Amino acid sequence: MSLSPPRLAVVTGGIGGLGTEICRQLARAGRHVIAVDLATREERLAAFRQELADSHDAVTFEPADVSDFDSCQQLISRIEQQHGGVEILVNAAGITRDVSLRKMTPQQWHELMQVNLDGVFNMCRPVVEGMTARGFGRIVNISSVNGQTGQFGQTNYSAAKAGVHGFSMALARETARKGVTVNTVSPGYCDTPMVAAVSAEIRQQIVDGIPVGRLGSPADIARAVCFLAADDAGYITGANLPVNGGYFMSF
Numbered sequence: 001m002s003l004s005p006p007r008l009a010v011v012t013g014g015i016g017g018l019g020t021e022i023c024r025q026l027a028r029a030g031r032h033v034i035a036v037d038l039a040t041r042e043e044r045l046a047a048f049r050q051e052l053a054d055s056h057d058a059v060t061f062e063p064a065d066v067s068d069f070d071s072c073q074q075l076i077s078r079i080e081q082q083h084g085g086v087e088i089l090v091n092a093a094g095i096t097r098d099v100s101l102r103k104m105t106p107q108q109w110h111e112l113m114q115v116n117l118d119g120v121f122n123m124c125r126p127v128v129e130g131m132t133a134r135g136f137g138r139i140v141n142i143s144s145v146n147g148q149t150g151q152f153g154q155t156n157y158s159a160a161k162a163g164v165h166g167f168s169m170a171l172a173r174e175t176a177r178k179g180v181t182v183n184t185v186s187p188g189y190c191d192t193p194m195v196a197a198v199s200a201e202i203r204q205q206i207v208d209g210i211p212v213g214r215l216g217s218p219a220d221i222a223r224a225v226c227f228l229a230a231d232d233a234g235y236i237t238g239a240n241l242p243v244n245g246g247y248f249m250s251f
């Protein structure tokens, strides 16, 4: 009996707050994981390798800038030549530029859009044809509770994250008959550097409003990503999976 090779997963923001744990859990689930992040974050690579020491062989690093379409195209063709077709894509790269709209500069708007929304297009576009041609694909885009509710100081972030879900629903329709699912996971406030950057006072107010009574852990989010990326999750598409400790409940 011949065993099929592990599925190839690409995780953007792969050495970031949520991305590292997503890489770890995908590797533990038997995937061959390529963590994509900015080359300039290479100084974080040593720490990343250490954190992932237990899944060392299954996770490799590739530099790319998700806000740059050419960089993403080159990345995907490099990966496809070296490792084969991308079967799982997790778009977890994201930034904040928190400031109220009355003070927001066009640069703070565009920088955020280029990473958080254009980045999803730039990565999905070069993988989607291969996935549909092979008849299998799992795309999981990280949105946010703040895309669902809006947040003071986040007109840019909330718009991009709501856009990520709209994008995902549309692409889900285009690929549904070809074995490719497209979903979003919407994290609430998690124990990451991004949330640590919020002032202690505001963060405490937020935690007070979380029914579960704590920040989420990156593992809480990675668990949801792995669920949607599983081979047998083929009937879930165009969905948003909120993982927010009850901070925002809806149906």
Ligand code: CAA
Pocket: 096, 098, 099, 100, 102, 103, 143, 144, 145, 146, 151, 152, 153, 154, 157, 187, 188, 189, 190, 194, 195, 198, 199, 202
């Ligand atoms: N709600 C209500 N009023 C608020 C407020 C809030 N959350 N934050 C500030 N204000 C008030 C201030 O008290 C102040 O009032 P006065 O003018 O009467 O003094 C005024 O609004 C300040 O307005 P500014 O225009 O000066 O605000 P600012 O441009 O300095 O920005 C901010 C304020 C730093 C963005 C602050 O609102 C903030 O930290 N907001 C929360 C941002 C946040 O939650 N980010 C999440 C990051 S993590 C993440 O995004 C991950 C994820 O997916 C969940």
